[in-house]
Structures are given as C-alpha cells and as structure tokens.
Amino acid sequence: MLSISEIGPIKRVLIKISGESLALDFLNANRVCNNVKNLLKEGIAVSIVIGGGNIVRGRSLNKFQRETVDSMGMLATAINGLALQDEFRKIGVDSVVLSQITLPFGIENSNPFNIQKHIENNTVIIFVGGAGISYFSTDTIAVINAIITRSDVLLKATKTDGIYDKDPAKFPEATHIKQISHSEAIEKNLQIMDHAAFSIAMEHNLPIVIFSVNEENCFVNGINGTIKRSLVCNF
Numbered sequence: 001m002l003s004i005s006e007i008g009p010i011k012r013v014l015i016k017i018s019g020e021s022l023a024l025d026f027l028n029a030n031r032v033c034n035n036v037k038n039l040l041k042e043g044i045a046v047s048i049v050i051g052g053g054n055i056v057r058g059r060s061l062n063k064f065q066r067e068t069v070d071s072m073g074m075l076a077t078a079i080n081g082l083a084l085q086d087e088f089r090k091i092g093v094d095s096v097v098l099s100q101i102t103l104p105f106g107i108e109n110s111n112p113f114n115i116q117k118h119i120e121n122n123t124v125i126i127f128v129g130g131a132g133i134s135y136f137s138t139d140t141i142a143v144i145n146a147i148i149t150r151s152d153v154l155l156k157a158t159k160t161d162g163i164y165d166k167d168p169a170k171f172p173e174a175t176h177i178k179q180i181s182h183s184e185a186i187e188k189n190l191q192i193m194d195h196a197a198f199s200i201a202m203e204h205n206l207p208i209v210i211f212s213v214n215e216e217n218c219f220v221n222g223i224n225g226t227i228k229r230s231l232v233c234n235f
C-alpha cells in the first residue's frame with residue numbers, strides 16, 4: 001500500500017487535473033489514464049475532477065457575464081471528461097462520468113449514492129459540470145468531491161512541480177515550498193489554489209499533494225515522494 005509519512009496509508013485519492021494538462025491531446029490523455037491505471041494496480045480507488053481551461057478560459061472572456069462564462073466552463077469540463085472516459089475504455093479501465101448538471105451522452109447525474117456504488121465497484125469516477133452553479137472553481141469542486149468520496153488525499157496535477165513563493169515562470173529566483181499548512185497557504189495568498197479550496201480542505205483536514213503532471217508515473221510517484229512535490233496539510 002502506498003503511503004505518505006505525514007498522512008499514512010493511501011486507499012482513496014481524488015485527482016484534480018487542469019484542462020490545460022489534458023489539452024484534448026491523445027498523447028496527454030493516454031499518459032494521464034495509464035498513470036491512473038498504475039494507481040489502480042496499487043489497490044487505490046480513484047476519482048478525478050477535470051478542468052476546462054483548455055477550451056474556456058475565464059480571463060479571456062471577461063466581456064461576458066460571470067454566470068455565462070462559468071456555464072461555458074462547466075460544459076467544457078464535460079468535453080474533457082468524455083475524452084478521458086474514451087481513453088480509459090481503450091486501456092481496459094472501467095470509468096463513469098458524473099455531473100451535477102443534466103447532460104446527454106451517457107453522463108450520469110451525480111449523487112452520494114451512486115458515487116459510493118461506483119467506488120465499491122472499483123470504477124474510476126470522472127466528475128464534470130462543476131457545482132452546477134456559478135462562482136465555484138474546479139479546485140473548490142475537487143476539494144468537495146474529495147470529501148464526498150472520503151479520499152485520503154487530493155492530488156493536484158499541474159504544469160508546475162509544486163508550490164512556490166512567487167510565480168516561477170516570471171521569477172527564476174522563486175523558492176519551492178516543500179510543505180506548508182492550509183492556513184499558511186491562505187495567509188501567504190499562494191495562487192496554486194483559491195482560498196475557498198484551501199479553507200474547506202483545512203476544515204476537513206484534507207491533505208493536498210501538488211506536483212507536475214508531466215513527471216513519469218506522476219500519481220504514484222507524487223504519493224511516494226520520489227518526484228518534486230509540495231504537501232499541504234495540518235501539522
């Protein structure tokens with residue numbers, strides 16, 4: 001059983017994947033799904049929240065009303081969710097797409113009862129559609145769904161290899177933060193996740209591991225600490 005020394009054995013995880021990491025690219029989707037399959041081989045139940053930023057970026061649509069942009073973003077996550085499900089099917093992994101909003105194409109409505117059923121059946125759950133209402137980021141939705149699925153940890157796979165004190169893309173001297181508490185992350189206004197996500201995770205004592213999605217076998221290695229990562233947890 002994989003474990004994190006500060007947390008203990010890991011039996012269930014929720015993975016947050018940005019839309020940019022997927023980018024509706026076959027190779028990206030294949031790599032993500034095979035890395036998830038490696039987690040399943042370790043006996044770990046997996047749920048996923050996928051973003052939609054590769055299709056809809058709120059910052060680039062600021063002339064539209066917030067509610068309109070958020071609705072577009074929720075639909076974008078469904079497109080990415082279906083892409084992941086298609087790739088899981090090709091590699092022989094059972095998966096289901098669940099949504100808070102009613103959608104066609106075999107996407108099921110999400111509720112606590114079918115969530116637990118799918119977990120017990122070792123089916124990978126792909127959450128799409130956000131919260132079904134505006135003003136919730138996919139990071140916040142990931143934290144909420146991690147709590148609902150009773151996940152031991154939230155794995156946030158990003159384009160960077162963890163948390164820095166400032167944007168490493170803009171500041172080469174930025175310092176990598178190996179471990180930090182939820183409250184410190186909020187106080188320091190770290191932009192890797194929004195305040196609501198950190199606050200809910202802190203309230204429910206949900207650890208968060210942040211690492212690069214581009215690392216080999218990133219989910220397994222993100223848990224066991226053999227790649228560069230940042231850990232957010234209550235000490």
